[in-house]
Amino acid sequence: MELALGFIIAFVIAITGVGAGTITAPLLILFLHVPIVIGVGTALAYSVVVKAVVVPLQMWRRQVVYRVLGIMLLGGLPGVVLGSLLFHHFAAAGNNAVLYAVLGVIIITTSVWHLYRHFRPFTAAADKPTRRRTIAALMFPIGAEVGFSSSGAGALGTIVLLGLSSLTAAQVVGTDLAFGLCVALAGSSLHFASGNLDTALLTRLVIGGIAGGLAGSLVAPRVPNRQLRLALSICLLALGVQFCYQAVVKQNGPRNLPTQAATAQPKTIVFAKRQTAPTLESTPK
Numbered sequence: 001m002e003l004a005l006g007f008i009i010a011f012v013i014a015i016t017g018v019g020a021g022t023i024t025a026p027l028l029i030l031f032l033h034v035p036i037v038i039g040v041g042t043a044l045a046y047s048v049v050v051k052a053v054v055v056p057l058q059m060w061r062r063q064v065v066y067r068v069l070g071i072m073l074l075g076g077l078p079g080v081v082l083g084s085l086l087f088h089h090f091a092a093a094g095n096n097a098v099l100y101a102v103l104g105v106i107i108i109t110t111s112v113w114h115l116y117r118h119f120r121p122f123t124a125a126a127d128k129p130t131r132r133r134t135i136a137a138l139m140f141p142i143g144a145e146v147g148f149s150s151s152g153a154g155a156l157g158t159i160v161l162l163g164l165s166s167l168t169a170a171q172v173v174g175t176d177l178a179f180g181l182c183v184a185l186a187g188s189s190l191h192f193a194s195g196n197l198d199t200a201l202l203t204r205l206v207i208g209g210i211a212g213g214l215a216g217s218l219v220a221p222r223v224p225n226r227q228l229r230l231a232l233s234i235c236l237l238a239l240g241v242q243f244c245y246q247a248v249v250k251q252n253g254p255r256n257l258p259t260q261a262a263t264a265q266p267k268t269i270v271f272a273k274r275q276t277a278p279t280l281e282s283t284p285k
Contacts, residue, residue: 001032002201006046006208011216012232013050020047022110022151023232024205025103026239036099037091038198041191043150045202048188050209051181055174063174065167068130072157072179075136079143080183084190087148091196097251104243106149111236113159118230131164138164139179146180147187 009023025043028034034042058064090098142156157176161167167175191197 002204003208005032006205007212007215008208009046009205010050010209010212011219012228013213013216020050022107022236025150026107026236026243028201029103030239030242034198034201036096036103037087037196038201040087040099040103040148040150041188041194041196042198042202042205044146044184044188044191045197046205046209047150047184048181049206050213051177051184053213055178055181058174058177061170061174063170064178065171065175068135068161068165068167069175069178069182071130071132071136072139072175073182075139076143076146076179076183077186079140079145080147080187081143081190082140083144083147083149084187084194085147086144087191088194088196091194097247099247100243100250101247103149104240104245104247106145106151107236107240107243110151110156111233111240113156114229114233115237118226118233130166135160135164143183146183147190150184150187 005027009020009027012023013020020043024046025039028039028043029036055064087099138160139157142160145151145156157179158172161172161176165172188197
């Protein structure tokens with residue numbers, strides 16, 4: 001099953017261009033029932049493998065602007081460290097409701113952005129000045145989002161670069177992919193150090209992903225990837241809503257347990273008194 005899922009994820013990424021972290025974590029958690037703590041860490045590591053294949057090609061095509069990439073990493077790397085530490089904090093406390101809620105909101109935001117891009121494709125303005133400080137500041141929460149949920153670098157990083165830099169569309173894609181690789185590598189290392197990564201599951205995903213990536217690359221020129229991207233964005237929106245629903249269920253579920261325990265405890269005490277009373281009366285004086 002993991003091999004098939006790795007194949008499907010890589011195949012979809014190859015024909016739609018949607019980020020690996022955005023797809024992998026929801027599928028692992030909802031369909032394979034992987035614990036959310038392991039799912040996020042494994043999805044980050046899988047994202048590193050996928051981007052490590054794509055980014056060298058972008059570098060060879062000279063579509064990575066290293067000066068802008070360095071500015072992005074000034075804010076992104078501290079952010080991914082903070083996001084990973086916050087994730088570990090909530091995971092150690094057993095507060096899965098917060099993890100599900102944050103992941104759901106991030107998936108919904110990402111899918112809405114892809115839907116917006118479908119109906120209003122982005123354009124890059126060459127005469128726009130690059131706002132370095134603003135870019136570095138905005139990369140901090142984006143990096144935190146990646147460390148906490150394994151997704152968000154692609155969609156939100158693209159928005160920032162389009163609005164605050166003079167990069168061309170190709171340079172935006174290449175530079176943002178390189179940024180995603182760097183923060184995903186840092187985040188997955190922190191998750192691995194915390195034990196939030198299943199290496200056996202990751203290996204099976206990568207094996208299936210290699211075949212899926214090759215198959216998707218061959219099929220991509222022949223399929224209507226624009227329509228497929230729209231359908232995938234709608235599916236991701238539904239998955240994000242499902243995560244938010246699970247967060248509500250997990251938040252409200254345990255509240256009934258203390259009430260039941262409190263009502264059951266007096267019955268146990270009364271029963272104990274009724275059993276011990278005859279014993280005291282029957283004791284010889």
